[in-house]
Each structure stands twice: as C-alpha cells, then as structure tokens.
Amino acid sequence: MKLTGVELRRIAMPLVAPFRTSFGTETQRDVLLVRAVTDDAEGWGECVAMAGPLYSSEYVDGAVDVLRRFLVPRLVAGGPFGAHEVAGRLAPVKGHRMAKAALEMAVLDAELRSEGRSFGRELGAVHDRVPCGVSVGIMDSVPELLDAVGGYLDEGYLRIKLKIEPGWDVEPVRAVRERFGDEVLLQVDANTAYTLADAQQLARLDAFDLLLIEQPLDEEDVLGHADLAKLIRTPVCLDESITSARDAAAALRLGACQIVNIKPGRVGGYLEARRIHDVCVAQGVPVWCGGMLETGLGRAANVALAALPGFTLPGDTSASGRYYAGDITEPFVLDDGHLRLPDGPGLGVAPLEDRLAEVTTATEWLPV
Ligand code: NPG
Secondary structure (H helix, E strand, O other): OOEEEEEEEEEEEEEEEEEEEOOEEEEEEEEEEEEEEEOOOEEEEEEOOOOOOOOOOOOHHHHHHHHHHHHHHHHHHOOOOOHHHHHHHHOOOOOOHHHHHHHHHHHHHHHHHHHOOEHHHHHOOOOOEEEEEEEEOOOOOHHHHHHHHHHHHHHOOOEEEEEOEOOEOHHHHHHHHHHHOOOOOEEEEOOOOOOHHHHHHHHHHHHHOOOOEEOOOOOOOHHHHHHHHHHOOOOEEEOOOOOOHHHHHHHHHHOOOOEEEEOHHHHOOHHHHHHHHHHHHHOOOOEEEOOOOOOHHHHHHHHHHHOOOOEOOOEOOOOHHHOOOOOOOOOOOOEOOEEEOOOOOEOOOOOOHHHHHHHEEEEEEEEO
16 A cells, blocks of 8 residues: 555543543543545554553553654655554664554554455454453542442443552452452553562452453562462563563563553554464463543454454453543444444544544644
C-alpha cells in the first residue's frame, strides 16, 4: 500500500469515575489516535500510552514525538509496503512499542478495509463474541468497593479483577469473597507494587482461590517472579514484564508466570500479540486480553484478538460504558456478559464524526 499521509489526533475523554491503580489515579484519558490514509482507504490506530510514564516508560507526548520524527518517516522511506512489514521497518527504532503498535494498527485497519477483511478474520478469531471481565480500581473504603463490585456483577461481568497495593490487598479480597461467594471468578493486579520481601503477605491471598495475581513485582524482575511463583499458590500472571514473544518464551522457561496478559500496545502491535498467543498456546499456557482504557477503536481490535482460541480467560474487554459516558464509536454494550465482535471490514467500527470533533484537542497532518 502507498500511504498519502498520517494524521495524529489527540482527544480528551473524561472517565465516568476516577480509576485508581497502584501507580496513580486517572480521571480523564488523553488518547492519541493515528489515522493512516492510503489511495483507497483509511485506517485507525489507537495509542495506549498514558499522559505520564507511570505504567511503563512511554507517555503520550513522547509517542507523538517519536511518530512524527522517527516512525512515520522510516515507515514510508522504503516505498510501498504491507501491514505485515510495518514492524520490520520500525525495528531499528528502539522501544516505543505503544507508538509502533498504534501505527501498525492504523495501517492494518486501512489494508483490511480495502480488502474487505475483518480484524477477527485476519488474526484468527474462532468465536463471534467474547466473555468479559472488569477491572475495579483501588477505593477509599471496603464498603465502596463492595458497592462497585456488586454493580458490575449485576451488569453481568463474568470476572472481577481487583487492583491491589500494599495496604489494600487481603482485606478487600476477603470482603469480596465473603460478600459475593466462592463462585465469582476473581483475580488481582498489583501493577508492580510489591517486592519479593512481600512474599509472605502475598501468600495470604492463597486462601481466596484467585484465578491469578498479575504483575506483583517490578517489570524488570522476571527472576523475582520465578522465585515468588514457588512461594505462593496463586498462579502468577505477567503483564508489564512481557513486551514481546521472545520475552514471553523466556518468562515461561524461567517459570516466572503460569498465565500471560496480552496487551497489543505493550508488545508493539496486534501481530506480535498474536505471536505471544501462539507461543503460549504451544505450551498450554492460558492467555487473556488486557485493557488500557481504550476507546471503541482499540476495544474493537481487542475484542477481535480475544476471540483467538488461546484466550481461555475473560479479558479486560469491558463495555464502553465502564469508562466512557460517550464513546467515539458506537458503544460496545455487554450482552449476557459478552461483547460481540464487529464483523465489518477492518476494525468494523469507525469514529462518529461529531463525537470525535467534540473531544479532539489537537490534530496534526504528516504528509508523506
Ligand atoms: O479495562 O481497559 C481496561 C483497564 C484494565 O486495569 C486495567 N488496566 O494495569 O492493566 C492495567 C490497567 C491499566 C490502566 C494500565 C490504565 C495502564 C493504564
């Protein structure tokens, strides 16, 4: 395909409620969208970098800069290309996986739209809908948490993930188990907030029959996770530590995790995400699709990915309304605890023009 230009568009999306994790509180999502325009189609990518480098080293202003100065120029320098060549062309630029993923997603969407194929079909989806979990932030009090969890269960979510940090772990988990029972699929996510010295405290979670504990230790402490996995019964799942299929293979070989959270932005794109899926399937390791508070664009692609056969655990593929009162696409709505895969070409969804205009804070056109 031949690109005629790339638009970088910043949008500001207020969240329905503050979302607190061990690394900070989000009240508004500052999202970078990438629109790839070719001769016969256009495609959308969503960059999942946050406003600040607190989840990982990437942040949205940095993504804009690297796209403008390095990634887009490199992509087009070698002449026409296909979506499967994007990662290779961008590989000389170190890191910046979220920025790379957004560009690849936009190009892939444009290519699939022009060929009339959907993301789901391209990635290898085997289901037409996916079971959904919801991620519940850290709250000021246990009663407040129980209200929130009760509300999500009433809406039909099939799995609850509690954000934890030192001082907010055993007590909230116990309270949720006591109130809602042992049948609820329950897991926790620490976003790197602990060290191996906390192993005894984390072992207290063993009593609650959790599906998994996600990323308890620092992203670079893969060996620490392998040690921790021997000290606790709850299965360890890695998120931040896994940035490629090679990382995933290494972490599995080391025994650092028994489950993998796959987020396409974190690993450089949907095609690398599929490779991680394939590595895990080959070793019988369950995977699930993470979330980064995506708009309907990223959500559409995540739902397609989550329909691959190895995604055997419900993902953070919540309905649009979990985060946004007004999404920029037709909203994803929960149906019996599931989201349906869009089946149109490419992402199968596109921004609603008026809504997009309302939330746009800046646009920049990069001619090529
Ligand atoms: O459902 O989109 C979602 C969010 C799920 O908890 C969620 N994401 O660490 O996985 C995470 C977390 C996150 C949120 C990460 C915001 C980065 C920013």
